[in-house]
Amino acid sequence: MRRRNFLETLAVGSGLFAVAPLLSLPTQAAVKQIKKSDGTEQLEADVVIAGGGLGGFAAAMAALRNGQSVIMTEETDWIGGQLTQQGVPPDEHAWIDTTGATQLYRDFRNRVRDYYRRNYPLTEAAMNDPLLNPGNGTVSELCHEPRVALAVLTELLNPYLSTGRMVLLLEHKAVSANTEDDRVKAIHVKESRTGSMKKLVAPFFVDATELGDLLPLTGTEFVTGTESKADTGELHAPDKADPTNNQAFTMCFAMDYVPGENHTIKEPANYTFWRNHVPDLTPPWPGRLLELHYSNPKTLQPKKLGFDPLGGKTGDALNLWNYRKIISKDNFVQGTYPGDISLVNWPQNDYMLGNIVGVSEEEFDKHVAAAKELSLSLLYWLQTEAPRPDGGKGWPGLRLRKDIMGTTDGLAKYPYVRESRRIKAMFTIREEHVGRANREMVAQTNKDKAAEFSDSVGIGYYHIDLHPSSNRVNYIDFDSLRFQIPLGALLPIRMKNLLPANKNIGTTHITNGCYRLHPVEWSIGEAVGLLISYVRRKELTPAEVRKDGKLLADFQSFIRSQGIETVWPE
Known part of the structure; x- marks a missing residue:
């Protein structure tokens, strides 16, 4: 009997989306590793991803399963971002086990449960609980150890690592970049332990770092901190902008x-x-x-x-x-x-x-x-x-x-970062699109629903949750609506081959408060990995996909076939 491929297995198991073939791509090539005459090491792949957090991981998985070769860097010695090196059990919404995230994300969550069933001496009741919550934490329906998330994420990458289709550079940080004609040509990364440098070359680059590190290195336009009410027209924006005011x-x-x-x-x-x-x-x-x-x-x-x-x-x-x-x-x-x-x-x-x-x-x-x-x-x-x-x-x-x-001092390997540099995007998500009160003020119809985006590439939900900030502003916390992720918010206004895959998308300080959580970051990354796979196959730029209605519809059909939900079910 023919074995099911990855997507068929997900589709049949979930019943949430139709089975469709992957893009017709040639057999995936391995990452090229070249030793230059001057002694420098150069690595070449289809995609370079800076940052091994949830967005970076999801972007890598999406690109890899669609025939792309990938280099991914990570500043620490653990991939997994919020879930692992930062020690934050997932912040999720109430529907997460059935909808409101990608199928791959839900598959990851079930793999975490299976990991406990296979490796831990669970009680009979816990072993037979299909929605096992190892910690019974109240913040999420699935609270678990960082090392278990690390093990599951690593297991998913291992087939690509062992075949050379992916190179993972742990404890490497981007320090400089080469750009030309609104394109990134290469980034240079430094290994923290030895100080050795590598040059990474690819047609596409993804900034999945926690703080948007590639944006200033590549000259990509970005904003930081808090916009003013005059800037965005948002109900909860302050009168004066403050670029240095970021969440704790x-x-x-x-x-x-x-x-x-x-x-x-x-x-x-x-x-x-x-x-x-x-x-x-x-x-x-x-x-x-x-x-x-x-x-x-x-x-x-x-x-x-x-x-x-x-x-x-x-x-x-x-x-x-x-x-x-x-x-x-x-x-x-x-x-x-x-x-x-x-x-x-x-x-x-x-x-x-x-x-x-x-x-x-x-x-x-x-x-x-x-x-x-x-x-x-x-x-x-x-x-x-x-x-x-x-x-x-x-x-x-x-x-x-x-x-x-996994540290000598007992503290997380990296800060839990709630706010980053954010690209100046082709479309910026504002409070009027997703905030309940602001939406009621501006929407002509469907005031109880978030704005619908014709270029949606994912969905998510969390209330708008801004923690006290570095410039002495207390909590800002209010209701939002179940939202979509617009493709325009993932596209820089100028750069053609750099895409964001973390908290660095086109949100405002306010809307970052609901787009910054675990499953949304994952959805952003997976959409970016699929976008790169699609445009490389079609020989397009990301902006051309959004601009052409037929191309956009075709791309959305493609990502839905791979387990991406683009609209919330009624």
């Missing part, structure tokens, strides 16, 4: 709780500062940062939080321990884990005292070091001073799990 970033960490043991860390050097720190925000933050309260994101009124690593009731307050819990010991055979494991990405370790977008390496390192001190100070406060339900203080049994994050 976070240095996440993992911890478990071992009752009866003392795992208290050494008091951090700057603990006194952080213990007494009151964020200077407008509107005001309700007291010290290291307390069990924060500003209600929607109302900005003081809101209590709870914390009990034994999983006890905390009244009406959210128990932070359960929020991003990645291992619930109750899902595993008794004795497998001494306690639950939880990842800490809370309001209390959002770093608001500096901006890391578009700054020098020294400035970046300074703020990351300070953010690490904040996270360790939060842990120390939890171990020594946090109020307990029994009236006591501190939980010394909290243990920093360095092994979970």
Whole structure:
């Protein structure tokens, strides 16, 4: 019997889209590795992707399965971005298991569940749960360890790596680029451990870095920070623009709780500062940062939080321990884990005292070091001073799990970045397109639906969620509508062969708040990988696809055949 190919398997398993053949392409060539006479190493492929996060990974998978050879770089030693090196269990919407993401993304999620079933001693109930949530965290229907995501992502890439169709350059960062006639000709990357350089050459380049690093290197037009109301006309935009005002970033960490043991860390050097720190925000933050309260994101009124690593009731307050819990010991055979494991990405370790977008390496390192001190100070406060339900203080049994994050200090390998440089795009998504209140003001009909984009290449959903910012603006958080991803937002206004695949697409500061989450970043990347495959086959530019109605319709039919949803089901 004929074996099903990848897409047929996905199609039959999901029942969500029709089976269609891949593009008719010649057998995929391997990446070329050339040693130049001057000793420099040059690698050549069909696509070069800078950044191995979710958008970069998805772009690579889409290009690879359609016959393209790929070079992907990653600044750290882990691919996976938010899910792995940054330690953030997925932020998703309520429909994620059936719709609102690509089929490949849902396949990844099911592979994570299967990984636990194959490798972990689950209880019978957990083993038979089709929607297994290993951590039972409340932030998502699937909370799991970063290393499991890394294992699943790596497994998906391995066939391409072993055949030479893909080269993965870990611990490499782009440092310069060559451009000519509105095209990127090459980028130069530096290995962090040795300082050695490589030149990467391709017809197409993808910026999937966390901060939009390729944009300034290639001269691609971009914006940063906050636009003004005069710039965008958005309901929640401020009167004055501020290019340096970006959302807080976070240095996440993992911890478990071992009752009866003392795992208290050494008091951090700057603990006194952080213990007494009151964020200077407008509107005001309700007291010290290291307390069990924060500003209600929607109302900005003081809101209590709870914390009990034994999983006890905390009244009406959210128990932070359960929020991003990645291992619930109750899902595993008794004795497998001494306690639950939880990842800490809370309001209390959002770093608001500096901006890391578009700054020098020294400035970046300074703020990351300070953010690490904040996270360790939060842990120390939890171990020594946090109020307990029994009236006591501190939980010394909290243990920093360095092994979970794969680092010597126990903190994430890279900051959880919420905001990046953003391309000046052929189309910019504004609040009036996706914000519920703004939409009600401007829409002539269908005021309860997001704007429909004729060039949609994906869908997603999250409320507009802006964390406190580097220039002292408190939360901005309000309802959005289930939205589409327009192709125009993925196309720079001038550059012909550079595409974004992270938080660097054509959004505003406001709309970035709902386009920055895990499945949306993945959808952006997959659309970009498919776009490159399509235009290389047709010998077109990306802009020509959007401009020509017949080409656009053909491209949308192609991506739908590969598991991309372009409209929300009624």
